[in-house]
Amino acid sequence: xxxxxxxxxxxxxxxxxxxxxxxxxxxxxxxxxxxxxxxxxxxxxxxxxxxxxxxxxxxxxxxxxxxxxxxxxxxxxxxxxxxxxxxxxxxxxxxxxxxxxxxxxxxxxxxxxxxxxxxxxxxxxxxxxxxxxxxxxxxxxxxxxxxxxxxxxxxxxxxxxxxxxxxxxxxxxxxxxxxxxxxxxxxxxxxxxxxxxxxxxxxxxxxxxxxxxxxxxxxxxxxxxxxxxxxxxxxxxxxxxxxxxxxxxxxxxxxxxxxxxxxxxxxxxxxxxxxxxxxxxxxxxxxxxxxxxxxxxxxxxxxxxxxxxxxxxx
Ligand code: NAD
Numbered sequence: 001x002x003x004x005x006x007x008x009x010x011x012x013x014x015x016x017x018x019x020x021x022x023x024x025x026x027x028x029x030x031x032x033x034x035x036x037x038x039x040x041x042x043x044x045x046x047x048x049x050x051x052x053x054x055x056x057x058x059x060x061x062x063x064x065x066x067x068x069x070x071x072x073x074x075x076x077x078x079x080x081x082x083x084x085x086x087x088x089x090x091x092x093x094x095x096x097x098x099x100x101x102x103x104x105x106x107x108x109x110x111x112x113x114x115x116x117x118x119x120x121x122x123x124x125x126x127x128x129x130x131x132x133x134x135x136x137x138x139x140x141x142x143x144x145x146x147x148x149x150x151x152x153x154x155x156x157x158x159x160x161x162x163x164x165x166x167x168x169x170x171x172x173x174x175x176x177x178x179x180x181x182x183x184x185x186x187x188x189x190x191x192x193x194x195x196x197x198x199x200x201x202x203x204x205x206x207x208x209x210x211x212x213x214x215x216x217x218x219x220x221x222x223x224x225x226x227x228x229x230x231x232x233x234x235x236x237x238x239x240x241x242x243x244x245x246x247x248x249x250x251x252x253x254x255x256x257x258x259x260x261x262x263x264x265x266x267x268x269x270x271x272x273x274x275x276x277x278x279x280x281x282x283x284x285x286x287x288x289x290x291x292x293x294x295x296x297x298x299x300x301x302x303x304x305x306x307x308x309x310x311x312x313x314x
Contacts, residue, residue: 004112005031005069009055009102010076012036015117015171015220017043017179019074022221024048033068036077043178055098062105072228074115075102081121081144082273083183088143095147096154103158103166114166115228118152118240120213121145121185122170125279132281134242134288141279152239159238167227168240172213172284174220175304177311185276186212189253192266193308196257201265205273208251208266211282215245216299216307223295230293237288244284245297246304256305 004027011020011034023032024047034044035053044050049068055061055077064070077098084091099116106114123132124139140146148170158164173186181187188204195202215223223243227235248256254266289295299307 003031003069004071005033006072006074007033007035007065007068007070008074008076009035009053009061009098010078011044011050012038012041012179013076014174014176014179014181015217016076017041018176018217018221019076019224020044021047022225023074026225033064033070035064041179055101056094058101058105061101062109065105065109065111070109071112072114073102073106073111074224075099076117079144080182080184081119081142081276082185082187084144084147085142085272085276091143092147095144096150099151099154103154103164106164106166107158107162112165113228114164115224116151116155116166116168117224118148118168118170119145120170120172120280120284121276122149122152122240123279123281127281129282131283131285132242133285134237142276145279156239165232166238167235169223169227169243169289170240170284171220171243172215172245174215174217175308176217177308178217185273185280186214188250189214192250192253192257193312196261196264197309197312200261200263201267202254203267203269204250205269205271206250206277207270207274208268209249210274210277211247211249212277213244213247213281213284215243215297216304219245219297219299222298223289226295227289227293234293236292241289241292241295242284242286243289243295244286246300247283248301253301253305256301257309260305260309
């Protein structure tokens with residue numbers, strides 16, 4: 001049997017740091033190679049091998065995969081929704097080419113499994129907003145959503161045409177305290193905790209009633225690993241699975257934080273990110289993920305808020 005050897009690309013980002021640490025716990029520190037454009041993240045230092053990599057350089061990536069006998073690739077490098085709107089052509093180029101490089105090398109080198117995340121941003125203003133189904137109108141209006149939707153099609157294509165075992169989740173907005181968010185529209189739900197603790201007030205860039213699907217990072221890491229560990233024949237969706245946990249508005253998360261910090265106040269100054277959020281679903285129907293590989297979230301707004309505040313106070 002081949003020994004599992006994992007490459008994480010984009011390991012220094014919001015998800016990458018926590019996912020790399022979780023994978024190292026499971027597979028052994030030396031069997032998980034972390035890579036990123038950036039300098040090694042402090043939390044990763046001393047925990048396992050680190051290589052500097054630009055995923056756009058296909059040749060370098062290919063050499064790395066062969067040299068380290070890589071059997072699984074997690075591709076997390078991307079330009080996120082809010083940053084993408086500032087430079088759409090760059091976002092398209094990076095988000096697409098990084099995926100094509102990985103899928104193609106996976107095909108050539110018979111890589112066992114590939115993970116690549118999509119997003120709720122694939123949905124657009126014409127998609128149903130409440131409990132948005134897996135299969136429905138998908139007409140994204142942000143370049144980020146367009147690149148994710150095209151990426152999903154490429155994943156399914158490489159799976160069906162070449163047998164590449166690529167798996168994917170449409171993450172909601174992810175909330176975490178260990179590593180900073182990377183320029184998404186749901187970043188407010190992280191900033192609000194830091195400002196509540198430090199300033200006791202927060203000015204939100206979305207309006208008070210903007211509902212969005214969200215998930216606490218421990219749930220997202222567990223979902224990712226459970227999807228990747230599931231038997232191959234259980235993975236019926238080869239584009240990307242809807243994934244859900246909780247939905248709330250800025251007003252609701254502020255009220256929850258107030259239970260812990262009574263003097264906390266919030267004000268609203270919506271900016272360009274309001275328009276992005278307005279095009280996205282309010283909640284997700286993730287019944288296929290539950291049915292096919294047993295997905296079940298653990299954290300709701302109340303439990304997540306208590307845990308965020310407890311950890312940020314440390
Ligand atoms: P992030 O921006 O925090 O991290 C991305 C990492 O990729 C960064 O460390 C960056 O340096 C690295 N990177 C960028 N370009 C690179 C390149 N050319 N070569 C190598 N590394 C490069 O993003 P994240 O929040 O950790 O998101 C990871 C993935 O999950 C992305 O595909 C994102 O679209 C998806 N996603 C995230 C969220 C969320 O709320 N965080 C929600 C939905 C989907």
